[in-house]
Amino acid sequence: MQSYLSTNFTADEVHNAIKDMKGLAAPGPDGLPALFYHNYWDIVGKDVTEAVLNVLNKEENPDRYNNTHICLIPKIKNPITPSDYRPISLCNVIFKIITKTIANRLKPILPNIISHNQSAFVQDRLITDNTLVAFEIFNYFKHTNRKKGFVGIKTDMAKAYDRVEWNFLRATLEAMGFPQHLTNTILQCVTTVQFSILINGNPSTPFRPQRGLRQGDPLSPFLFIICADVLSGLITQAKNKQLIHGVKVANGAPEITHLLFADDSLFFCRATKQEATNVRNIILDYQRASGQLVNMQKSEIIFSKMVPNEVKVEVNHILPMTRVDHFSKYLGMPTDIGRSKQQIFNYIKDRVWKKLKGWKEKNLSYAGRGTLLKAVIQAIPTYIMSCFLLPKGLCKQIESMTSNFWWGSNTDKKKLHWINWKKMCKNKTQGGYGFRNTCMFNEALLAKQGWRIATQPDSLVAKVYKAKYFPKCQFMEAKNGNMLSYTWRSILHARWILQKGCFWTIGNGESVNIWKDSWLPKQNGFKVWSTQQGYTRYNLVKDLINPATNQWNQNLIHQIFLPFEANQILQLPLVEPNSKDELVWSGTKDGLYTVKSGYHAAMEWNHLRHNQVSSNAIATDLTWQNLWKLKIPPKHATLIWRILNHSLPVRSSLSSKGIQCNPTCPRCNTSLETIDHVFMQCEWAKVVWFGSPMTIHFNTTDRHQSFSEWLSTMLKTKNQECMAPIAALTYHIWRARNLLVFQDKNVPVMCVVQQAISSSIEYQTLGHPHRLPMCAAATQPRGNNTNWTPPPRNSLKLNVDAHPCGDGRWGLGMVLRTEEGKCVGAKTVVVSGLSDILDGEALGLNVAIDFAQSLGNTQVIIELDSTSIVDAVKQRNFNHFYSGRIARRGRAFLDNNPNVSINWVRRTGNQAADFLAKWALTEPNKTWVNSTPLCIIDIIHKDISLCNFVH
Structure with a gap:
């Protein structure tokens, strides 16, 4: 670690730091956002890099870059005192490049120096790791019959970042073995800050703090967990001296004394006066050294099932916190999951309803509503769904509310849903609109937890689950049983996704069962079809490998397996015979499971399982792919999507659904208003198409091709330059029709044509984000050799x-x-x-x-x-x-x-x-x-x- 951290910082590291920053994040006092540096890196990059490296490598004082505005964000509805605000630091981007470069250097070593009990800001650790372990402990508290039970303590640190003492930070960095010059640089970045508070947008008189870390500085989270690791070390030291004893949820499970997520802390010990006193003394020692302060009013304490009441009173006297039967929430999740899951999770539906109620769908196009619903509403339950299986009824209610908003329905009025929700949840390239199926997305999120348990056996959560639920087998073979926590039942419910989409790549063959595991890549699943009959002594794949040559035992394989399977096995490369077998996910290019790939795979399998055949024969997958590739306004693409799905509210369609209206065209009043009539058969529409720069002529006598078929053909055969004006004309014909029907406005033909041309050109010129010059510079240039070139001499x-x-x-x-x-x-x-x-x-x-x-x-x-x-x-x-x-x-x-x-x-x-x-x-x-x-x-x-x- 010393040599790694002592190496001089490089220009590439500085460049990577600025690339990682969000372009339009709030700027600091100099007013320049990261986007400025992105776009003009070829001009300012050299000077910025030199300035940053002077600070990092030569210990130059960064104070001239270290002016910071503080923006106060209210934590409650009517804030009164300073504690009711959350201070967010707005640093200059040059300063953030300095600290981001240091943070990037620290990131890969944090997993090695930070305790496994800390899951915040550490690579390959998630907030849900702590949540899942905590819920197993809560489940144990609920069901254990041990009279000498346990106590759980949830502490709330008051203004945790703001209270960190700088001397304590320096001592911690030095104790962890950080090089002196890096420690000095970090402390300079922390201590030379000058704050100005933004009051009604205007900065106050500058002042210098005496302690604390900034929320908004990329380095602060890492420094905070480094300091918090001292608390973790004190607890672990006390456990090793048997001054406190943690909770073991099963034989062979790790002993859990504490769980940390940044400043959210859980402590566990036996429910005795002595151990409670020891925990209190550790917390007090940490407070005195670090400057941290536990808010006793917001901290809570719980006891396991059989702890006598007099013991509870004694322990509570030593730890004067609010005593509760169970914590109401831990890291934002409910901790007591009873029989009525609908009642427990109903607050999610209330949050969705509250959001939707505050929006006015009338002011948004269908494309705008879709973006808002996907980005905000469908994201609300994501965190909870990553640990819990939500009731299907609740998922359906959330989907119903989402669908109602998209189609414009509310409590006052009902509107037709022209396309069912199942179709809307299909991938856009399959004719759907890409909304999420909530139940299936819930399972894909839970499968992610299963994947982490299966592929990271050394993680704390995997060790806890293995000891309790599958001590003698692998995760994929774990069975249901008694006294299961709801989180574990939820993960097991989603495991089918992994069982169907994962297989093993062979290293030494010691972990893979020939007959039960998936390890042979082929079209229909990954398990062998040959039977074990007569070959019971061959169980693991390693039994098929010749240990002397590290090659497949060809004679044995031909003897045991069907011919086509034998050939497939012999082609599997044994290139790393001493490495472990590895579970891989077939749905991604790198073999790692992602929620997105798991969701799409689950949707596809569900689609095939129910033998669902698309009823839309006009639009093929190629049609949909080309539609959504077009660089056109989303509202234009959405209208074409609705036309291809026959879901426009033309009068003939409304009439067929029982709505009382005149079914004839509002322009010509002679023909039924159908989609074909509105866009290609009405004389007015034909004049629009012919009057456009493309001079498209629709033959009135040719009724063999519908407008949907024509659009589908265009999408399959025409390029971007041709389709953009077609989409614009289609949109503005429909817009003119609506102005006529609802506002009695008759838009002239040439106005429609002009509006279509203008909107198309405007989107093409202004609708795309700037391409960053630095992105090209970051890419490794490829060779320009188009022909074979000879090698050098000899x-x-x-x-x-x-x-x-x-x-x-x-x-x-x-x-x-x-x-x-x-x-x-x-x-x-x-x-x-x-x-x-x-x-x-x-x-x-x-x-x-x-x-x-x-x-x-x-x-x-x-x-x-x-x-x-x-x-x-x-x-x-x-x-x-x-x-x-x-x-x-x-x-x-x-x-x-x-x-x-x-x-x-x-x-x-x-x-x-x-x-x-x-x-x-x-x-x-x-x-x-x-x-x-x-x-x-x-x-x-x-x-x-x-x-x-x-x-």
Whole structure:
């Protein structure tokens, strides 16, 4: 850690810090937001970087950048005293670049120096980790029959950030082993601040504080948890000396004495006078040293089930806090989940209703309502749903309220819902509008917790759950039982998503059961179809691996498995025989589960399970994809979506649904007002289309194609430049129709055309965010070689490619050439069982590495046209599939063999390997030494001629 933290900061670290900042976050006293630096980094970047590095590397005083405005945010409705406000610091962006750079340096080491009991601001730890562990303890409190029970203490720190003593901060950093120069720099950033309070928008007289950390400084959260770790250390020290004893929810479970989330603290000990006194003394010692102060009025204390009342009184006297039967909430979540889940979680519906009640849907387009509902309303229950399974009835009520708002219904009036909610929740590329199915999203969030338990067994929450619920098996095989907490039942309810979408990649094969686990990538699930009958002594995948060679036992595998499964197993690369088996998620490119991918997978599986077939034959998936790719105003796209879904309230449709109205067109009063009539058959509409710059002419006699079909055809065949004005004209024809119906305004044809042209041009020129110049600079420039280029003198170049051959097989081709372009080796390989092109490209690299190894100490350059594989190897950013394992092997090989390098090449410079990969089925698994395959002679000669031309 010392050497890592002592290294000088670099310009790249400064650049990464500014990139991480939100462009339009509130600026500091200089008035310049981060967006200014984003857009003009090519101009100011050099000077800013130099100024920041002077502070970070040369300990220059940052006080000239350290003026800060304080914005007071009310915590209650009618604030009176200063404590009723939350002070937010508005720092200058240059200062935030300094502290953000330090914070980025600290981020990767925090998991190693901060206790597992702290889950705030630490990489790979979530707020829900503490929540889940706490709820298991609360469940234990509720059901344990131990008379010598436990006490739980929830403390509230008063103005936690503002009370941190600077001397204590320095002592803590030094005790943790921070280098002296970094400690000095951090303290300078903290202590040289000058505050001005914003009063009615105007800054007050500046003043300097004597202690405290700023809320709004990127470094402050990390410094706070570093200080709080002292409290964690004191508690742990007392536990080790057996001065206090924590709660163990099951045999083998970790002993929990405390849980911290920033300044939210939970403490647990035995319900005795001595242990309560010890906890109180620890808290008092920490308060005296750090400056922190526990607010006794807001702190609470609870006891486990069988603790006698006289003991409760004694302990409560030592810890004078409010005694309650259960904490009302912990980290914003209810702690006592009874039988009536609807009653417990009903407050979520009330919050949704309160939000919707304050909005006026009339002032918003359907697209605007959709954005607001997705960003605000559907986000309200997300936090609770990440730990609890909400009742289906409650989910339906929330969806009903959301749907009513979108269609314009309220308590005073009802409006038709032209499309059912199930269709609205489909992905936009499948004809839906992308609203979330609340129940399915709830399960996807809970599956995330299951994923973390399965893949992070060393985390505190995983250890607690394993000891209590599945001590003798893996998470995927855990069974239901008695005395389960509601959080655990919720996670088990959503586990089917992981069981259906996860599989194991094989390392040493010690964790994967051949017959029960999912580990064989194929089309229909990941479990083997062969039976274990007669092979009971073979249980784990490691039993199929020859320990002497670290290769598959081919004879045994052909003996046990069906032929196609045997072939698939033998193609799985055993590139890391000493590594652990790894559970991966099939729904993402990196193999890590995300809520988004889990939700879409669950929706798709649910769709297939119910055999739902789209009733809209006009619009295909390609239609929807092209519609939502268009760079047009969302309200234009939403109108086209409604037309394609036949959901516009034209008079004929209203009449068919029993609404009393005149079904004829309000313009011509001769024909039924249908969607086709409004947009293409009415004489007025035809004049609009013909009068536009595109001069579109609809044939009145041709009634074989509806307007929906015409739009669908246009979306499939026309480009952005053509579709943008079509969408604009469609929108303004409908707008003119509504002005006529509801306001009796007759908009002239040319006004409609002009409005459509203006809105389309305006959106194209003003509707897109600025492209940041710095983004281009941050991207690694690729080589400009469009043709094959020879290697340096005394070197060889090995070009590699993969090509799908159909029926699950892949061809690999590689060509080895000298500096003169002469082919001195080539190879074709056919493999099967790979799931995608990335695995094929990675396996090609694997074979290429073996090829390079056989060449001894020769300088070899391996070239691939897969940016993903090359970037993974060079940047050490590996996915968790087999391709990632192979890339890791490639990186390790390069580290140990400096004579071999790997580069990316354009496909046009990799034609020989590409053709050989395609040729692999014709001549599979063949090697050419000091000769050229006949099939690529012309390509080799062409590459040589182009090289000669260039030189």
